[in-house]
Amino acid sequence: MKAVVQDRYGGWDTLECREVARPVPAAGEVLVRVRAASVNAYDWHYMHGDPKIARAAFGLRRPKAAVRGRDFAGVVEAVGGAVEGLAPGDEVYGEADGAFAEFVCVADGAVDRKPGRLTFEEAAAMPLxxxxxxxxxxxxxxxxxxxxxxxxxxxxxxxxxxxxxxxxxxxxxxxxxxxxxxxxxxxxxxxxxxxxxxxxxxxxxxxxxxxxxxxxxxxxxxxxxxxxxxxxxxxxxxxxxxxxxxxxxxxxxxxxxxxxxxxxxxxxxLPARASKENLAALRDLVESGQVTPVVERTYPLSEAPRAIRHLEEEHARAKIVVVV
CATH class of the missing domain: 3.40.50.720 (NAD(P)-binding Rossmann-like Domain)
Structure with missing residues (x-):
């Protein structure tokens, strides 16, 4: 599958879109075919390994998670054992490292059905x-x-x-x-x-x-x-x-x-952690018309490094989304 990979800390030019192995869902995980993923300050910080104290979690010498991207919207491709309530073909959104890719594995507790009134691009803007x-x-x-x-x-x-x-x-x-x-x-x-x-x-x-x-x-x-x-x-x-x-x-x-x-x-x-319950609460706010994502611009997966550069250098407003 195609994915945006980083082998060393640095600027947006350290990112490369290339072929990597497709992930396989373990027990309690869901494999999602990604349709869109959004860009967050989290990606920028992880890319640079900043602040340096965070490298204890990110990886001391190089990023532990080689594929960038954190939140996504897409379609369930397969589910691992012990996953209930989701099945192949379901449209979902959620949060997991490695979202700038054609497929991502996500823990069952961090993915839920996406709001039906949103496009994949809009839904991808929401989780994180x-x-x-x-x-x-x-x-x-x-x-x-x-x-x-x-x-x-x-x-x-x-x-x-x-x-x-x-x-x-x-x-x-x-x-x-x-x-x-x-x-x-x-x-x-x-x-x-x-x-x-x-x-x-x-x-x-x-x-x-x-x-x-x-x-x-x-x-x-x-x-x-x-x-x-x-x-x-x-x-x-x-x-x-x-x-x-x-x-x-x-x-x-x-x-x-x-x-x-x-x-x-x-x-x-603010200790924000992804959860299925919060995704459901956000879906309710969207479906009631009280919350609507704002997407400033979209980029194709091959241009995800430019999307991060946009966020970093051009004072992007609202959300930047990568379309897979």
Whole structure:
């Protein structure tokens, strides 16, 4: 099968589309014929091996997972033993390393039927990004109707879902983005838009019940100025923060852990993990019309390295999708 493979850490030019062995599903796994896969900051970080502390998980000298890509939509080709509820021919979406390929094996607990109203390209845009937004708002922050929520990075892959999910839960939503993306964020349902090129949301004097940070461009003190006295800050680790390429968000996370016991505000981290239950919850939000993926551009599988370059260098908005 064709797949986008990386043998060493580096830039997008270390990726190559070539023939590799087709995976075989083990017990508890599903083999999916991939129809589309989306590009995430996760792919960029894995590609570079940044932050370097993450190489303990990614692979010390070279990537453990040679095939890039993390989330997908496609059709079940085969199922391993102990898999229930899915059968060959089912249209599914989910999350697994190795999605930039014609086939991917995924654990049964990280794949579910895709929303019927979405194309494969739209469905592929959802698993990692929408799940991150869902867990951050629903599980970590506990967003409820009537609260005020600020999404820092509202026009990005996770941010476009976060705005819609927060609105679905009845919150008053403020989205922070650049001038060119303001109309997009408004179209997703944001009640207020802050153009960060013209206004600093941490100095505007407005306080929010929840701040979901997807950028990592502020200190803890600055974030806390944008919170109510008992508000909740959720740090996603989506940016490098002040830890640079060595520690990445861990430097800020360590400060959070030291400060959190001594302040009234809740300072939390976002541990998003794929699950069948979350995919089902996201499908319900889509089918009810409350969430719709936004795809900026698609690339063929052979041009997946260009897709990652687009995300890395051109400040892509919403989602970039690779079509297989």
């Amino acid at each position: 990004a929408a799940n991150t937004a869902l867990v951050g708002l629903r599980d970590v922050a506990g967003v409820r109707a009537g609260q005020t929520v600020l999404v820092n990075g509202a026009s990005g892959g996770v941010g476009t879902f976060a705005v819609q999910i927060a609105k679905a839960y009845g919150a008053e939503v403020t989205g922070v983005c650049s001038t060119r993306n303001a109309d997009l964020v408004r179209s997703l349902g944001a009640d207020h838009v802050v153009d960060y090129t013209r206004e600093d949301f941490t100095r505007a004097g407005r306080r929010h019940d929840v701040v979901l940070d997807l950028v990592g461009n502020r200190s803890l003190g600055e974030f806390r100025r944008a919170l109510t006295p008992d508000g909740t800050l959720v740090l996603s680790g989506g940016g490098f923060y002040e830890g640079g390429s060595l520690l990445g968000p861990m430097a800020l996370f360590l400060r959070r852990r030291m400060l959190a016991p001594f302040v009234g505000q809740r300072l939390l981290e």
